[in-house]
Amino acid sequence: MxxxxxxxxxxxxxxxxxxxxxxxxxxxxxxxxxxxxxxxxxxxxxxxxxxxxxxxxxxxxxxxxxxxxxxxHGIELRFDRRGHRIDFPGITGGRSVMxxxxxxxxxxxxxxxxxxxxxxxxxxxxxxxxxxxxxxxxxxxxxxxxxxxxxxxxxxxxxxxxxxxxxxxxxxxxxxxERQYPYSWLGVLADVPPSCEELIYAHSPRGFALHSMRSHQVSRLYLQVPNGTDPADWPDERIWDELDTRFAVDSDWRLERGPVTAKSVTPMxxxxxxxxxxxxxxxxxxxxxxxxxxxxxxxxxxxxxxxxxxxxxxxxxxxxxxxxxxxxxxxxxxxxxxxxxxxxxxTTALHTDPGDTPFDARVRLARLHRIADSTAASAELAENYTGLPIG
Missing domain, CATH: 3.50.50.60 (FAD/NAD(P)-binding domain)
Known part of the structure; x- marks a missing residue:
């Protein structure tokens, strides 16, 4: 041939x-x-x-x-029980993601x-x-x-x-x-409409969580877990409870629950x-x-x-x-x-590291506040997230 x-x-x-x-x-x-x-x-x-x-x-x-x-047209960063939206088109000249x-x-x-x-x-x-x-x-x-x-x-x-x-x-x-990270992601697919209109990237003292989606009917969610985690150790109710805790904000937002159809662990x-x-x-x-x-x-x-x-x-x-x-x-x-x-x-801004000191945790929060409070820092994130020029 x-x-x-x-x-x-x-x-x-x-x-x-x-x-x-x-x-x-x-x-x-x-x-x-x-x-x-x-x-x-x-x-x-x-x-x-x-x-x-x-x-x-x-x-x-x-x-x-x-x-x-x-x-x-954007994503939401959550930390300190508050949400902060990054507006992609407004700071990238109209770019978005699909x-x-x-x-x-x-x-x-x-x-x-x-x-x-x-x-x-x-x-x-x-x-x-x-x-x-x-x-x-x-x-x-x-x-x-x-x-x-x-x-x-x-x-x-x-x-x-x-x-x-x-x-x-x-x-x-x-x-x-190569760089190996000291944590993994537990990812789940769930037959439930997303609880958000745009992706939520959440940082909490308990670790990172991400609310994504595959369609208007299927949610894709992730939890930071230790390396070597067995998905079988995470029954559905435990997953939803932990997601609830990490996504918690001081508002009336609610995480909708539904049947989990797939679970897997991905090293970082x-x-x-x-x-x-x-x-x-x-x-x-x-x-x-x-x-x-x-x-x-x-x-x-x-x-x-x-x-x-x-x-x-x-x-x-x-x-x-x-x-x-x-x-x-x-x-x-x-x-x-x-x-x-x-x-x-x-990755390092949103995850908790097992070796973190209290100082490290405060610096990480300062980094996230900088993104939320600074147009320049938000623009840097948005330009990268929506994609740098090809070629």
């Missing part, structure tokens, strides 16, 4: 890249190790930055998002790829990447019970932190940077590998970087990566020029490190 661009992974990055390449007249093949049902149901992010939503529209993949997604579950975005892109794009092979497990240093790139994969080889000019690893692509760059050629970590290119191999999304979810950056960084890469590949296809392709890693890493900075800031 031969193609121009071999894409490993049918998550948002791989599917969006395939869609953009198709629109630019560049052929590709997408290999995905899991079955379609698994890919379309795995729960991940739900906040699309302005640039991500605009990119989906430009790719012809935004129609259902615009019908069913929920535009948010609440649209990653599962729905993936469904839309899969449908378009199968209907209009190049081959998308599910249950096609990549087992080896070869020839990226000598100009003969190929991916060996197992599909329908037999091993096959995909020969291509470019390989793009969109297969996440646990995929094979990130290790195909020899250890001597790469640098990795930051990770970056450099460079994001080795020979004919390019990395995108979680194969190159991971951010803690507090800043809602992970999915959006993945889309930003492939927008930059697709434009570079389209330029190469149309003109033969290599300059933008050669600048891919450098271009993306500037945005990646800005996103790491913002995600780390949001």
């Amino acid at each position: 031969r193609t121009t661009v071999g894409i490993i992974g049918a998550g948002p990055a791989g599917l969006m890249l395939a869609r953009l390449l198709h629109r630019a007249g560049v052929d590709s093949v997408v290999l995905e190790g899991r079955d379609r049902r698994y890919v379309e149901q795995r729960q991940r992010a739900g906040i699309l930055e302005q640039g991500t939503a605009d990119a989906l529209r430009a790719a012809g993949a935004g129609a259902r998002m615009d019908r069913e997604g929920i535009v948010h 609440v649209y579950a990653q599962t729905e975005m993936v469904k839309d892109l899969i449908a378009l790829q199968l209907d209009e794009g190049g081959p998308l092979l599910f249950e096609a497990r990549a087992v080896a990447i070869e020839g990226v240093a000598d100009g003969n790139p190929a991916v060996r994969f197992v599909h329908a019970g037999r091993e096959q080889t995909l020969h291509c000019e470019i390989i793009v690893g969109c297969d996440g932190f646990h995929g094979i692509a990130r290790d195909a760059n020899p250890a001597a050629e790469r640098r990795s940077y 970590r930051s990770w970056v590998t450099e460079p994001m290119r080795y020979g004919s191999l390019f990395l995108a999304g979680d194969a190159a970087h991971i951010v803690p979810p507090t800043g809602a950056e992970g999915l959006n960084l993945a889309v930003a990566d492939v927008v930059v890469l697709a434009e570079a590949l389209a330029d190469r296809h149309a003109t033969g020029a290599q300059e933008r392709l050669d600048a891919y890693s450098r271009t993306c890493l500037r945005r990646v490190w800005q996103a790491q900075h913002f995600s780390s800031f949001m």
Whole structure:
């Protein structure tokens, strides 16, 4: 099998890249190790930055998002039993975010790829990447019970932190940077309409809590918990009681309760590998970087990566020029490190640290008051949350 661009992974990055390449007249093949049902149901992010939503529209993949997604013009920070709203359009020149579950975005892109794009092979497990240093790139994969080889000019690893692509760059050629946080998130899905119109980021002495949503009928909620927490130790009633305590404000606001349909624990970590290119191999999304979810950056960084890469590949296809392709890693890493900075800031500002002293706790509150009281500090948060420029 031969193609121009071999894409490993049918998550948002791989599917969006395939869609953009198709629109630019560049052929590709997408290999995905899991079955379609698994890919379309795995729960991940739900906040699309302005640039991500605009990119989906430009790719012809935004129609259902615009019908069913929920535009948010701000977020609420809660601490000291008070709420403080950050108005995005008012301090960013009109930018906003879209609440649209990653599962729905993936469904839309899969449908378009199968209907209009190049081959998308599910249950096609990549087992080896070869020839990226000598100009003969190929991916060996197992599909329908037999091993096959995909020969291509470019390989793009969109297969996440646990995929094979990130290790195909020899250890001597790469640098990795990592930070582990001393807490995790217990996330739940609940069949109950959200108790808020916009996301609530709450800091309390008992820890962080987040009220998000997947639709007008489904709430997504998170609690800061110790690393190693077993979701089974948190029965539904305990979860709702703890959320009530952490979201508490001196007003008549009420947290609505409903059936919990899913629970999971997510460790918090930051990770970056450099460079994001080795020979004919390019990395995108979680194969190159991971951010803690507090800043809602992970999915959006993945889309930003492939927008930059697709434009570079389209330029190469149309003109033969290599300059933008050669600048891919450098271009993306500037945005990646800005996103790491913002995600780390949001995480450390809103969570309680097990090693905190009373002094640390007061400094954290001072940081949150600064955001609430200062237009400049609020603007910095809003500009990052709604999305820095792509490219």
